[in-house]
Amino acid sequence: MSEQPTTSRRVAVVTGGSRGIGRESAERLASDGFAVVVNYAGNQTEAEAAVSAIVAAGGQAIAFRADVADEAAVSALFDVAEKTYGGVDVVVHAAGVMTLAPLVDTDLDALDRMHRTNIRGTFVVDQQAARRLRDGGAIINFSSSVLSLAIPGYSAYAASKGAVEAMTLILAREMRGRDITVNAVAPGPTATALFLDGKDEETVARMAAQPPLERLGTPRDIAEVVSFLAGPARWVNGQVLRANGGIV
Template sequence: MTSTNERVAIVTGGSGGIGRASALRLAADGIAVVVHYHGNRDRADETVASIIESGGRAVTAGGDISEEESATTLFDVAEQEFGGVDVLVHTAGIMPLSPIAQLDLEEFDRVQRINVRGTFVVDKLAAQRIRPGGAIINFSTSITRLQTPAYGAYAASKAAVEAISLILARELRGRDVTVNTVAPGPTATPLFLDGKSVELIEQIANNNPFQRLGTPEDIAETVAFLAGPARWVNGQTLYVNGGAA
């Protein structure tokens, strides 16, 4: 176990695009990272290997973050390996697309379970165990403002995440812990690109003032800001989309 003076982060969904980029970016700032995965351990192991090769500290931990027992393990691993938890970056989520009229209700329930319950579970644990000076960083989406068809279930789940974050920021009064939400716009990750034609992707990219999609690294810069110097940013949703909305 290392010194409890070290800053330590848990990154859920750390095997994915934004989660991986966030883990790498935080490690570059000297933060020890617990890289969470659910179903893609190889990618999580690759992320950890990259951090260690660069001189950083990282371990993997798996599990379903919508289950309190599995999520608790993440915090246990952080404490056992690095001495505690200072930052939670909660990127894990799913985004199936369907018009509301055609969406199977079981699929709707799955989205809410992973995206809403999962956020509630990890935020609950972070509220109990994160150290003073810490930061909780949840993930929403710019779709809550863009109101794009076929994103109904996903947008509903992320609107709930924003509400949870806002309330938790107030509930942690006196704890010196910030709670914010990052709301990316269209970002070149497997979650976003899956199922879209090249033509549609180009159209979406050209709609942005920068005429491109965001990158996971773009989003990770905002994560690093909130995890470190942004102590006076609290209870906010930051739309990180290049001016798309």
């Protein structure tokens, strides 16, 4: 899909934008007036469905496949955004993978895969964003509330998200003088395929009961936070927002 470059609206790149929180964030930003580049790793059908939904609602969007840990592919992703829409203002880095097991049983190949996508992927995407975002923009990474909850079985995943938080806080300070905010969203238990996969009903019900609001989060709940950080939240910078319904 090709469109003529335009500077009439702000532009967002959303990684992991074909499903779950990424897709909901892409659709929300489109409804906020952004032109959106939906990045996906492999599921072209889902990515095109996300684009179709945005366009049907009157927005602008294209899909582009890129492995977030591949610097050449991510550079090409930004090239397409700039060629199609004239620049990039907001990057929402929602792509991530999760494998759960006690530390003692964790498969090291799974550990390496999580670190490649969640740590290297964040570093690569943020590096391109830092180089190419227009002044006044925003970088929004994704961490997880499991860092503060210390749930058994999440050691490898939480370790990867700890690295995301460290990068986020430091990059915010490195962007001094650019009027670019850098924050991370740390969802709690959220009803996505990534969270629900492999969990029985009892486990899901127990985790849903943890917040004072007594339910799982939804992708829409998290997309509201993304919208806030991408738009009006210009004085929120270098922060991790734990969007988890009040779990302590």
